[in-house]
Amino acid sequence: MLSMVEKAVVDQKKWIPNDEFWDMIVVVQSLPGVFAVNTALYVGQRVAGTRGAFAAMLGAIIPSITIILLLATVFREYRDQPVVERIFKGIRPCVVALILAPSLRMIKSAKVTWKTAIIPIATVFLIWRCKISPAYVILAAIAGSLIYALVINRRETVRRETRDEDSPVFRVQKHKEAEP
Amino acid sequence: MIYLQLLWVFVKIGVLGFGGGYAMLSLIQHEVVDHYGWMTMTDFADMVAISQMTPGPISINLATYVGYTTAGFGGSLLASFALCLPSVIMVYLILKLFMSKRNNALMDNTLKGLKPAIAGLIFAAGLSMMNLQNFPDFGRGQYNISVIICVFAFVASYFFKANPILLIVMSGIVGFVFY
Numbered sequence: 001m002l003s004m005v006e007k008a009v010v011d012q013k014k015w016i017p018n019d020e021f022w023d024m025i026v027v028v029q030s031l032p033g034v035f036a037v038n039t040a041l042y043v044g045q046r047v048a049g050t051r052g053a054f055a056a057m058l059g060a061i062i063p064s065i066t067i068i069l070l071l072a073t074v075f076r077e078y079r080d081q082p083v084v085e086r087i088f089k090g091i092r093p094c095v096v097a098l099i100l101a102p103s104l105r106m107i108k109s110a111k112v113t114w115k116t117a118i119i120p121i122a123t124v125f126l127i128w129r130c131k132i133s134p135a136y137v138i139l140a141a142i143a144g145s146l147i148y149a150l151v152i153n154r155r156e157t158v159r160r161e162t163r164d165e166d167s168p169v170f171r172v173q174k175h176k177e178a179e180p
Numbered sequence: 181m182i183y184l185q186l187l188w189v190f191v192k193i194g195v196l197g198f199g200g201g202y203a204m205l206s207l208i209q210h211e212v213v214d215h216y217g218w219m220t221m222t223d224f225a226d227m228v229a230i231s232q233m234t235p236g237p238i239s240i241n242l243a244t245y246v247g248y249t250t251a252g253f254g255g256s257l258l259a260s261f262a263l264c265l266p267s268v269i270m271v272y273l274i275l276k277l278f279m280s281k282r283n284n285a286l287m288d289n290t291l292k293g294l295k296p297a298i299a300g301l302i303f304a305a306g307l308s309m310m311n312l313q314n315f316p317d318f319g320r321g322q323y324n325i326s327v328i329i330c331v332f333a334f335v336a337s338y339f340f341k342a343n344p345i346l347l348i349v350m351s352g353i354v355g356f357v358f359y
Contacts, residue, residue, distance in 0.1 A: 090355015123300025145293025
């Protein structure tokens with residue numbers, strides 16, 4: 001999908017320069033919500049202000065809404081037909097597999113080690129067995145990740161400052177070394 | 181009342197839906213099936229299948245469908261817009277306030293930490309759908325067609341990255357022939 005957006009917005013219409021587009025995509029991708037909608041809102045806002053944002057958002061969701069409304073009315077009519085029921089009996093187990101497979105691939109790409117494996121295992125257990133709302137699990141995970149990110153950022157800042165002779169951290173260190 | 185519930189549920193999903201459409205499946209499943217009982221787990225599986233096969237974001241498709249089945253045409257529009265509302269506000273704020281590089285690095289590390297939890301979230305959504313309604317022949321008779329379909333689709337998807345639409349169509353044919 002992204003390459004289609006890039007082709008239209010950057011190459012054909014030349015609304016946004018290439019580097020700015022990709023910088024913004026990184027930010028938009030990290031936001032919660034529907035990715036296609038976020039991208040549309042950003043491009044619309046950037047090109048034509050608030051009205052542009054709304055127009056682009058409508059463009060991103062109206063086809064889906066129309067298709068699903070049509071299918072939902074048809075599906076309601078025919079879902080009790082034995083033929084349809086047989087087909088969907090076959091499809092349901094496949095859907096389960098299509099949800100499990102990408103989640104395992106995601107665990108692999110997140111470079112989960114034996115130590116951090118506790119995070120996905122605990123998440124699965126809390127939601128699947130304890131029936132805790134995923135909303136709370138996400139909030140807890142955000143809090144945990146934020147603390148972790150703050151610690152990492154701080155460590156990196158300290159490391160950078162110890163190399164810089166004028167920084168206060170370096171002066172303190174030099175002072176300590178000189179003391180004994 | 182139903183409109184307020186739809187609004188609340190889908191705004192919440194829009195705010196907490198980190199990590200794309202699949203991550204939102206778990207949130208939608210919990211609210212729609214477990215909490216409010218607007219859909220059965222079987223309806224949910226059918227809907228995910230239909231969403232997979234149609235173009236467009238899965239979460240918008242699900243919101244439209246849930247809104248339509250619970251409160252008709254108005255409900256479908258309300259649920260879809262409620263899902264987008266948090267995005268509207270966030271993208272607007274980000275473009276207005278401009279994100280600094282430092283905040284960006286912080287956000288990046290936060291999301292990296294969030295990823296294993298989101299993977300677990302999606303896995304749990306899949307496990308919750310493994311019930312006797314979706315696997316009706318489990319433990320009955322010699323052949324468990326549903327289990328065979330599931331294992332086959334899993335291997336094809338995980339190891340060979342098979343096209344999901346193709347897998348759904350094939351499973352539908354298998355279901356039609358064997359059930």
